[in-house]
Each structure stands twice: as C-alpha cells, then as structure tokens.
Amino acid sequence: MPAEVDKPAKMNLTLIVLDEPTPAFGAVFTTNAFPGAPVLVGRERLREPTLGAVVVNNKVSNVCAPGGVEASERLCAEVARGLGLSATQVLPCSTGVIGWRLPVDAMVGAVPAAVASLDARSVMPAAEGIMTTDLYPKVRRASVGQGSIVGIAKGAGMLEPNLATMLVYLLTDVDVPRDALRATLRSVAARTFGCISVDSDTSTSDTVALLSSRQVPCPSLEQFESALERVCADLAEDLVRNGEGVHHVMRVRVHGAPDEAVARGIGKSVVNSPLFQCAVNGNDPNVGRLVMAIGKYVGAHHPGMDLSRCTLRMGGRVILQQGTFRLDHEAERALVAHMKEAELYASVAPADGLTFRPPVTWPPHERAVELDVDLGLGSAACTVLGSDRSHEYISENADYRS
C-alpha cells in the first residue's frame, strides 16, 4: 500500500495482560457491517472459556485488507507464545487507517520487546500507546466495595458508537460472573458510549472490553453497575472533549419523551446537525438551527408527534415555549456568554493560511453548552454528548490521512 510507504508514522504495539486468564470477560463491538478482521476474531473469542491478554495496535485498522484475519491470528499466536497462553486467549484490536495491510512481520518482531516492558504499576503507558489522533490519554477509575474499576479509552474521530465502538479497556478486580458481567457491560455501554457523537461516523474496528481478575468479592451487582457507569460516562465525555477539532462540548438533555429511543434520536440529531455545530463553533446563538434539528428528526421518524408542548432551554434559559420563540436582545447576549464560557479555545490563524491546529493539548475546563429539550409527552429521558464543527476538524481530516 503506497501510504504505508509514504507515511511510515510510528506504530505502537500495546499489551494488556492479566496475572491469570479469566473466565469473567466480555466485549461489545462496532455495529458497522464492514467490521475489521480483529472484530471478527474478537467475536469468536467471546466463546472461549478464558481470556488472558489483549494486544492493540494503532495506525492500521486491518479492515477489508487481504489476509486480514490470518494476520490478526498470527499476531495473537506470537503474543500467546511470549506469555505462555494459547492464541485463543488473546483478544486482538487494531485501530487506524482503513484499507491498509497490517505490517505483521514487523509487529511479530516487536512482540518480545512488548512482553519484556510489561509494567504492573500503571495503565498510563497503555492509555498512551493506543492513541491515534487523541491529544491526551484518557484514564478513569471508580471504587466498588474493596475493589475498583479502571478504564482507558482512545478515540477522537469516526466516533458515533451504536452500542459501542472506539477502543476502551475496563479492568476490575471485582468478581462478577461472566453472564452478569456481559449483560452489565452491554447495558452500561448503550447508556454511555452509545450516547455520544463527534461526527456521526461509526468506526469499523472498535471495541469495548471488560476483564475481571476476580480478586475481590462483589458487594452487589447494582454497586458494580453504578461504578462501571461512572467510569464509562467519564471516559465517554473525555472522548468527546478530546474529539477532533472540538471547541465546545454540547450536552443535550432530552426528557418528557414517549420513550428512550425518541429521546436519544432527538439528542443525536441536535449534536450531529452540521449547521447547529457550526453555529455553536462561532458562539452564534442561532437557535433556529436547534429547532430545525429537532424537527428534522421528528418529521423523518415520528411525523405524527405533537411538538406544541415542547420547551427548549439553553444554559438554563427558556428559548422556545409552546411552539414559539422567546428571544430578545438580552436573551441573545446571555446565550452568547454561555457559549463563550463553554469554549475550549478559539481558532488561531494557521501559519500556512490553510491548516488549522488546536492550540491546546489538554482541555482547559470541563464546561459544556447545556441544552435542554422537554417534549412534554412522557417520562423517558436521555442525555447525549456531542461537539461543534470547526476548521480544525476539516484540517485534521481533509489534509491528513489519520
């Protein structure tokens, strides 16, 4: 593949290894109908009695490439040999450019060094190793009884999980049986990673895996689920805040909905509207585009739904009630102030006149543009996280093969 030759950017090979293989593991994968070879292999791994390690590479995602499954299996076999496991105890994950071939010979050659550098003290090297266009590593933790859950995540673009995508590894010492662990993971992933979008594009590769070392008794499944949700919700917000070219995180709380699917659909329509994303980017309170995005979803999917009781708020302020805008000079000034306060950075004119780069490498705050949609129709609710659309996103994705 030409670009592999032209752009020999550094690939990281990352290992996550348990002290002992565990039966208590689970994973959810992308819903994309062109899944990568590692996803095909990973789905098979779910039938195995135990899992002992995960091997991750960035830069090349191994999707629809000739010999892709064989390449993933060969890498698993080499990692297993180095760790004293069987190949079926190793979960492979690849992220990066779609279409290129995995440089499997070089990767196999790097396995002994990866095994030798395993570090029991910190997940930070792994959180850094799996990064692609991420600006910073993402690590979150929560306690459960005497134990804890630690999670790491990578992902900045091609980020709209359906149930789950991106690369997320959740490690716990809390002992939860396989079936309960998998059911909890599915439901928590849907409520967290399933409710974010940076660009509405669903990756072909990505994976959320949860592995338990079973060292600590589980106080209750409710406590475990609640801690897992906290870790996943925090990582999901980290992913959006670090999304490609993100200047503003948007948090859309939709409530008063007839069911949760409607609430999520409306939230996604708002955060994925290119026109509303641009308005937010420019700190322009063009709330007409917010109304458009809600009406577009409802008109396309639930044309009979009555929106006359819908109330919209931005930054806590009512902007539409009973089908009519409530706007004036003072309201517009307050909305501009709210958006400016949520801005992570302002664009800097690029040196070459064309290629914008974010001037920050770490989010300066955790604020968001707060949007509230009350449909006045029921009791279901959903909160969706998304982002604006900026020159930096265009530069990242038009001029650079990431």
Place this chain on the structure above:
Amino acid sequence: MPAEVDKPAKMNLTLIVLDEPTPAFGAVFTTNAFPGAPVLVGRERLREPTLGAVVVNNKVSNVCAPGGVEASERLCAEVARGLGLSATQVLPCSTGVIGWRLPVDAMVGAVPAAVASLDARSVMPAAEGIMTTDLYPKVRRASVGQGSIVGIAKGAGMLEPNLATMLVYLLTDVDVPRDALRATLRSVAARTFGCISVDSDTSTSDTVALLSSRQVPCPSLEQFESALERVCADLAEDLVRNGEGVHHVMRVRVHGAPDEAVARGIGKSVVNSPLFQCAVNGNDPNVGRLVMAIGKYVGAHHPGMDLSRCTLRMGGRVILQQGTFRLDHEAERALVAHMKEAELYASVAPADGLTFRPPVTWPPHERAVELDVDLGLGSAACTVLGSDRSHEYISENADYRS
C-alpha cells in the same frame, strides 16, 4: 429580534403571477416537524380550487415566530389586493433565518412596487430575487410537445430534502389535470430533490411548487413526467454544485440493491459522512472511509445484509471486490487525479487568517467525483448527489448568520 436590527441585510420580495388563476397546481413541502408558517398556510392552499400567484421573501423564514401565520396571511391578502385575486389564491413562501419575525409592515409597503415591476419576458429576476447564500441563480427548461417546463430554484445549505424542500418553482403551459400533475410532482420530486444532500439538514420552510397555465395540450403524461424529471434533476444538481462551500460534487450510483430505499440510504450515508466529505475535499483517496460509510448504514439499518458481493468503483476503477480492497500505488495516483479533475476550486488562504470565501461565483465545470456501489443483491438502484465538506462551509455557517 436583535439580529434583525444588527444585520439589516436587504430582503427581496418576489412575485410569480399567472395570467389567470389555475386549478392545475401542486406543491410538496418539507417534512420537518417544525414547519414554517408559510408551509402551514401552503398546505391549506392545496385545498383551494385555483391558485394565481406566489409571493416569496428571502432573509427571514417565519418559523415558530409569534404571529407567524397571521403575518403570512396578511401579506397574501395585500398581494391579492394588488393583483385582483383573493388571498387564498396566493401561495406564501419565506426562506432565511429561523426564529426572526417577518417585517410584515415593510413587506406590505413593498407590494405595490413589486406588482408594478412584474416582467412577462423572463424568470431570471425571480431566480435572482429568491437567492439567499446562493452564489448564482438557477434556471432550467425542457420541452414537452409544443409546450415547455421552466424551473427556478434557490438553496445552498440546510439541504437534505425528504421528498422535497428548498424553494423551487416550476412553471408550464402544458395542460395536465390537477390530480395527475400532483402525483407526477410527488414522484419526480422524490427521485430528484429527494436524492441530494449538502449537509443532511432538513429545512423548516421550503417548498416545491408546480403551476400550469394549461395553454398547450399534453402529448402524453409519460413525456410530461420525463421532461419534469429532467428539469428537476438539473435543478437538483445545480443546488448541490452551488452548495455552501462545495469544492467537489459527489455522484453516488448505488445498484444491485434489494430495494430502492436501501440504495438511497447507502448513497445518503456516503455523501453525508463527515470523514469521507473531508477526504474528498483534500483530494485524498481515503476509500476506507467510503467503506466505513456504507457499513455504518447497513449495520445500523439492515444488520443481516450480506456485503461480501459488494463491488466499489471510483472514477470507473474497481477499488473493492469480494470484501477486499484492490489498491496499489498506481490506483491511488489515478484516484487522486480523478478527484482533482472534479474539484471546482482550491481554497485560498483568507485575508484575516480565519474566514474562507469561495474564489468563484460560477461553477467552472460540471464534473463530479463518480462513485459506484454494486451490492450484488438485487436489481434496485438510486443515484444520490452530495458534496465535500470544506473550510468555506465552516466559515459560512460558523461566523455568519445566514
């Protein structure tokens, strides 16, 4: 509304008037569930025995504004008075910013001058008058027997019709009865305006209207439908080519599909993928993103569908066959050349470092990035038109309330 005061951009009031009111008229409207007041009024007009005129304003779309329907009706009444019609014989249309109030007093004051300047010789003044962010007026024509169909269109952003949106006025002297005329309009609009997208956002306001003066006999309904489809398909492509910030038009032909809805869904998913749009903008043959966009739609809507017989072509060249990429150095060079040939212009570094403006005001050619998706599953097909995503789109929509 503050922005009405701060940005008193010129509003045009445009009249389209028949020599006599006609029973042979029809219209299709946006599916957005927050329709503008003129759409609410327009739907009522479809029940009237005859229509004699259309009144159109740009700049303010009269959506969810206090007293919106009353404002539209008052304008219709004033136009009717000037033309010797009744108010119910006038179709109102407004396009522009959502949320602002129609400056109806000023508009009523302008009606006499609009009536006095009616021009029977050309539709060009109307095609120019209805423009908002359009770079140029759009006029198309086709013959039917001894008669013809002439169409004008405006629309550059918030442009993904579901059945029909934007403002399009189709005028014919061919005599087609009302029911047949409306059925033909619905089906043609779905196949033309229903198969384009600039930004996946569905306008709250827009309208496609067809009016016949019934002066010339219709040779056959098939000939009429075919001519109408030619005019509408040409206008639809004009809308995309003039879309906000468009550097490349993409034409996605999906065939071998089990049904037309699947074909259209896949085509829309490709043209609406932010990541693929950016790759096309940068003349980067990142066809992995094309595969991602197809798999995202199929995985979300038809998870059981078999994609193993899918063949993808770009610029006539096979890039994926039997689930595997067919790429090499020479193929990538050819794809880059195809994309560069379809480019309308390259971005010019902006004077202020941040605000990009298109350096052209008229499309230099009619070429497109040609994509062909053969699913190998059936005989249904659909061609979808869309565009890339550029710095100019961000500048137009982030920094400027259009």
